[in-house]
Amino acid sequence: MQKVFKSCDKLDQKCYESYITEDILMEHAAMGMEKYIRTHFAPGNSVLIVAGPGNNGADGITLARLLYHDYEVKLHLPYGIKSLMPKLQLKRANALGIEETEELEDADVIVDALFGAGLNRLLDDLSIQLIHKMNSFKGHKIACDIPTGVAEDGTLMPLAFNADTTLTMGAYKEALYLDESKDVIGKVERINLGMSSQLYEGESDTFVLEPEDMKLPTRDKEATHKGTFGHAAIFTGEKEGAGIIAGTAATRFGAGLTTLVIHEKIMAPPYLMHATTVPDNASALAIGMGLGGHFEEEFLQKYVINSHLPIVLDADALSSMLLLSIIEQRDREIVLTPHPKEFVLLWMILTGEVLKVSEVQAKRFEMVRMFNHKYPHVTLLLKGANTLIMQEENLYINPLGCTKLSKGGSGDVLSGLIVSLLAQGYPAIDAAIHGSLALAIAAQNYQGASYAMLATDLIDEVAKLELC
Ligand SMILES: NC(=O)C1=CN([C@@H]2O[C@H](COP(=O)(O)OP(=O)(O)OC[C@H]3O[C@@H](n4cnc5c(N)ncnc54)[C@H](O)[C@@H]3O)[C@@H](O)[C@H]2O)[C@@H](O)CC1
Structure with a gap:
């Protein structure tokens, strides 16, 4: 960097x-x-x-x-x-x-x-x-x-x-x-x-990331089992596809176990488990992708707010006053992954200030620093053509994203990659940096047309990163 x-x-x-x-x-x-x-x-x-x-x-x-x-x-x-x-x-x-x-x-x-x-x-x-x-x-x-x-x-x-x-x-x-x-x-x-x-x-205290900075999850010991690599629990809501994409990415990126937490029975791929509550041995949570109003407040209070497990808040979670209350928890590993429109919503909830997306875009560095000033312990990842990641006064720029990523599902993959690293025990800032780099480099490696990449193609590229 x-x-x-x-x-x-x-x-x-x-x-x-x-x-x-x-x-x-x-x-x-x-x-x-x-x-x-x-x-x-x-x-x-x-x-x-x-x-x-x-x-x-x-x-x-x-x-x-x-x-x-x-x-x-x-x-x-x-x-x-x-x-x-x-x-x-x-x-x-x-x-x-x-x-x-x-x-x-x-x-x-x-x-x-x-x-x-x-x-x-x-x-x-x-x-x-x-x-x-x-x-x-x-x-x-x-x-x-x-x-x-x-x-x-x-x-x-x-x-x-x-x-x-x-x-x-x-x-x-x-x-x-x-x-x-x-x-x-x-x-x-x-x-x-x-x-x-x-x-x-x-x-x-500001850095631009380079491809060489990417660290992939390590599997350098032989005497291991699935429990060694954590258990990612992904809340899956109204749009269950988002949870499945995130879960697939989490599994591909090394989580030993991945469970989709959902009230209803769904047709999940065989490598994903699903359950109606968070498994006891879960080591990290992700919530927000395709969430809608699937879960009642009491359930969220019990399994998300009170859990204190490392967590990724994405998409719909970023406009939920209840879920955003998590960022007050100073002893928790927390990653927020808004795109600019979601940042507008979360900023309004946190400060009462109403911004336009164009204002956030025009002063991305300033907005990220203002958020960090209030919540230095939270890792904020502001998505964009150049993604900004900040925690504890250090700001990292990931300029490696490309237009292939401008498609529904890319954000779900990112949440999956980050929760996977959290589940494996990486600190929030490392999970955000390396998840974001893996996403961007995997997209660059995709050989199809710039407009053609599916979330599943992206996950396939993530699976090949170690071999590059
Ligand atoms: N200071 C140094 O020691 C170094 C400076 N370097 C170069 O110097 C550049 C900065 O030089 P300057 O500070 O002289 O600035 P610039 O050369 O970028 O421009 C300054 C001049 O442009 C005029 N100007 C500004 N906006 C204008 C506009 N919209 N329409 C018309 N005129 C306009 C100003 O009145 C001033 O005369 C750097 O970008 C870099 O390329 C490099 O040589 C490296 C070392």
Whole structure:
């Protein structure tokens, strides 16, 4: 996992105090982009660099110098040059013979160095025209630091540069991981600015997860039996399919036993048990998926609220005042897995504040932190294109989800994976992180069409993760 920061200003300041000047940082920023281009494009290819008036533009001008002669470099400066660093970089570039181009033509590589971290107001007409044009080009699109149109606080403007790759300077920033900007950021790579990234970064309590972080349930001992791996009890309500999907996922992910708790007799697959109450040896619970109003309050009070077993609250449980009262229990392992619409409901119940889904989406990090401030002991997993997971002040971003997951049943699989890990004895935060990673990586591994994946396909992919 990698550290993530709200802004790099303080990190840059720390460098200056160590005599690592702006000029050094900038040279390395440009060298990082140069390396990326030289790795992916042979000399002779054309590179269009659109450079703005500030230091983001200066990164672009520096890149022009580094590539000039080996590549067909076209440098466009639509706003002229305003500050010290771009002036210095342009002098150096001009001295080598680089001239500005007035024409904006397609190239093999298009570099957006118009505005980076300094974007502080809406784009004007000139920028809008430029970005429309750059987006229409066929060349490989690289954003320097952050695409123009994505502000440092993560706000996505009505138009943004549509990057294939964002080469971000020094450290990963939160703005790169808001759901709304996922489609314009493309792949993200970090560029080191003349020192180890660990020295540049310092401390952070926010992290972006990587595939290598995924830990699968371990079965490294031979002298075991089904009881060794816990017993997941999944409350199955009006839509019994949701419980069956979650139960199948829980079993596939290693739970020794899985029971669907339901009042009625159902046709469950043979590997799932079902019962009308929670089995005595249950080691974790999951409730909410397809629940409806299946269980009476007295039953829920006895088997869910008073049980104190580790628990996943999902879907309908997140709009139940009774079930949400669980989050006051500070001695319990609790995972909440809302999607943004469910978060709106739970937030209203917990605080009385009525939010729109769009407001939650626009400030996902802030909302998760506000929830965490009230309930630090609860693991909150806010679903989305970039899932956010937080407990005890540490926030983890899982950016590995993909559009194949946008289908009914994916959330039930996730609840099943998490309750499975809880049943096997993993702490709530680990269960949420590794369940979420397993879900996302399994979806990536699915080989069918992007629109075709069923919850059962996803569970089959989970079953193969250890072999990958
Ligand atoms: N500070 C440093 O030491 C480093 C900075 N680097 C680069 O510097 C960038 C930040 O540079 P700056 O702080 O100069 O900011 P930018 O270059 O992103 O933009 C600042 C300039 O754009 C103008 N501006 C902002 N929004 C505008 C809008 N909507 N329309 C028109 N003009 C607008 C501002 O008035 C200012 O002149 C980073 O994104 C990164 O690319 C890198 O070189 C790494 C090191």
